[in-house]
Amino acid sequence: MIGQSYADGVQLLERERELELLRAAVRRVADGGQGAGFALTGDSGAGKSALVDSVCDAADGLRVLRGHCDPLHTPRPLGPFRDLGVPELDSIGQKDVLLSEVCEQVYAAVRAEPTVLVVEDLHWVDAASVDVLRFLARRVESMPVLLLMTYRDVEIAPRHPARSLLGDVAALDGLASLPLRPLSLDGVTSVVGGTGLDPERVLSVTGGNPFFVTEVAKEPDLPMPSSVRDAVLARTAHVTPADFEVLQLVAVAPDRLDDRVLPKLGVDLPTLRRLDETSLLGRTANGIVFRHELARQAIESTIPPGGGIRLHARVLDALEQVEPREPAVLTHHAVAARDATRAAAYAREAAADAIRAGAHGEAAAFFEIALEHLDSATAKERAELLLALSFQQYMTSRLREAIDNVRATFPLWQMVGDEAGLAEAHAMVAVYEYYNARRRQAEDHLDRASAIAAAAGSRLTFGHARASRAYLAYMRSDATLTLGCLDQVHDVTEQEPEQFLVLRGQVIDDAHALASGDDAARGRLFDHMEVARSHGYDELASTVFSNLANLDVEHARYRQAERVLEESLPFTVERDIPICRHWQTGVRSRLQFVKGHWNAALEDAATVLDADGMPLATLWPHLVSALIPLRRGDEVPESAVEDAWTLAEQLDEPLRRLAVLAALAELAWMADREEPRLADAVALVPVLGAAPGAGWAAGNLAVWLRRLGFELDASAHVAEPFQLLLDGRCAEAASWWHLAGDPFAEAMAWTDSPLTEDRVRGVTLLDKLGAVGTADRLRVVLRQEGLATVPQRPRLSTRANPGGLTNRQLDVARLVARGLSNNEIAGRLYISPKTADHHVSAILAKLGLPNRRAVVVQASDLGLD
């Protein structure tokens, strides 16, 4: 009868292994409160829901919460969590609450009692729900929850919102993937046994898809359907045309046909009873659905062209009369009903909902719908929508589209004579172009913005444009221009003391001061950051962190950089500031690289490069991706250095140029070949090195050029450890790097010494660090110079690998270094004590240390402090 789920009456075949795994997980939740997560994958009709149903039915007294993702054109943000039926979560995403707080709310609600939490159809998931699920996934072992997720793997493309979540399932503790395979011949035989159907023929037609096989078996006397569609439609053979139209109505409401619109649509109870005989429909908490998506698609395919419009309009009219309204659902129907006015209006409401929920991809999609359907809007309205869309696109790293959409507003501002609006739009494009690593375009737009704002008398807009220009100048190490632009900002704020602009100016001023060597500026930057936070200028506060961390790494203040990033990276996640998250992850990849934590560095580099990190943030990730395999003796990805070179050209910033040239020099040295792009490098060292704060980057390049045999200009100003090395004081240089915490630089300093025992010491250190490739190169050089006792390449099995710790292991290792027990570590990281123990064992093995005490004692040497 109506009310049964699809799985009633469906046997679960060939799922014994999966069922046992899941039932064991349920028992572990019930007994010990230790949670786990599984992602069930398979084609449509593979039986994912049936398996979930089976687990839920035998849930050992656990609370069962089930949500599923909306099969809408653009889903409701946080849809699956709102549908769980947990009172505390009914209205999440609808108030102005940070997404990070929503995550905490869901976490608290879900772990309140032993629970099975199901979220189905992740291929339709919205971005905000992904964030919540990732939050839960990271803590799954610490909650009494079995998290079950289902999805169709073929539908998850590279840019799909669920990608990152599935990455977590693969990488994190306590989570696993369970693929559901099609039925075997034996399985098919069990289903069709007794019907007279030939199992081999059925297997061949259905491919073993359980849904299809079951449908075929239900009507064995009919000719074998050649598709799922035909199998489903066969079950509607006796349905009257009027009733069939009701099926079509349900089919066009893919999330569900809300019960409350049945009166308005004129669907009575006898109709539902008749349709129940097709076994195609089911009842959810508040609506009618098809028991299976394949069935819905089959019925939907019978709607003639143009027929859908009428059906969607009927559903839309009915839904408008029930409260509370769901803008995402209304948008879906209005678009399909070709009702431009209502589509635009509801899309804008849906976008606002999505923004509140932190679902930027969905917000952008809704804004695009609104723009597409905007018929009679004023130029100003259109311009504002375009700006809103572009901001959401920027938030999802779609910079090219964001830029194009802001540029599309230029003629509109001109049409209405809004010069201030035009200036602001140019300033906005400039920022996006810079994040896109296109400096020249960014500078041009800022100059336009300044000129237009000045002519229009918009002082604040002018001030902000000059502040941005100052920032670009600072990043280019152009002291004169930086200070000149800041003077202009100062002039503006004397007349119009807007707090935000004042603060921006101070931040750039002190970042420049710190870069130029004024250490007191560091403290001032922290003060500015606090002021920014207290005023709610989250993005500004985050950029202070970004600049601080960057300068700390640039100037070898590695411990301070680590502490800044520890606080700042979670801040970027909590406050949803993607550009800073990408930039700081890139900085961290460089920091891990210099500290010798190479696996962790590659992890961070991959995060930026693979997950749509904005181009500006990709320079060091590219360099790290090239230099680590180079030093290890592995294959170097060809494009990595070339991409870095192109980026450095586009950015035209001395610090970045010097870094890429140094990388090219190291590559040339390793391969013992010429690199034409280094021809000018010697001359560039004093030139680029004269820029504020460039002594480190210049020094690094100088040292590599010297190793290649180039003669250097003695007047070039370089930072202390490099000067020591160039002066031949290798032991002191090595000691300097040892204290700073850069083991590779330390080892290379030893190898630059003329004394054999120093060079041997260097090679040994390189081997210990895992820089076997570099060590091998030096072994060749030493043998060529006639040295008899060259230290041997260590055997793989004896090689401890401190650089082999992953980011996760580093997290654990740092806590071990502070003396925490497994239980304390488990509590801090939301994992189980058993998992913590596994990590500690793996860490000790990689570090080649006997016990935790050794980690505490050697914390500084290991770079764990």
Add this chain to the structure above:
Amino acid sequence: MTRFVIEREIPGAKDLTQDQLAEIAQTSNDAAASLGVPYTWVTSYVAGDKIYCVHDAEDTETILEHARRGGFPANKVTAVANEFGPHTAGGS
């Protein structure tokens, strides 16, 4: 048809205004009319945070269907076994 007593848990029920109750009544009437089977909504009492309803219907399923269409909770549905009152008193 059978008579049923339905308990609906609605936090804040006693604070519903006359206008709000009138709207709910309209929704209930529309839901009943849409069923296409015999159905009588007899009366309802708001008491505390619950609403107690008396309906005549063919079966529980129909009662639940009416509740779905109206968007009302139906926490407990019980068939009336007997009705009695001061006027049915008898005996000594």
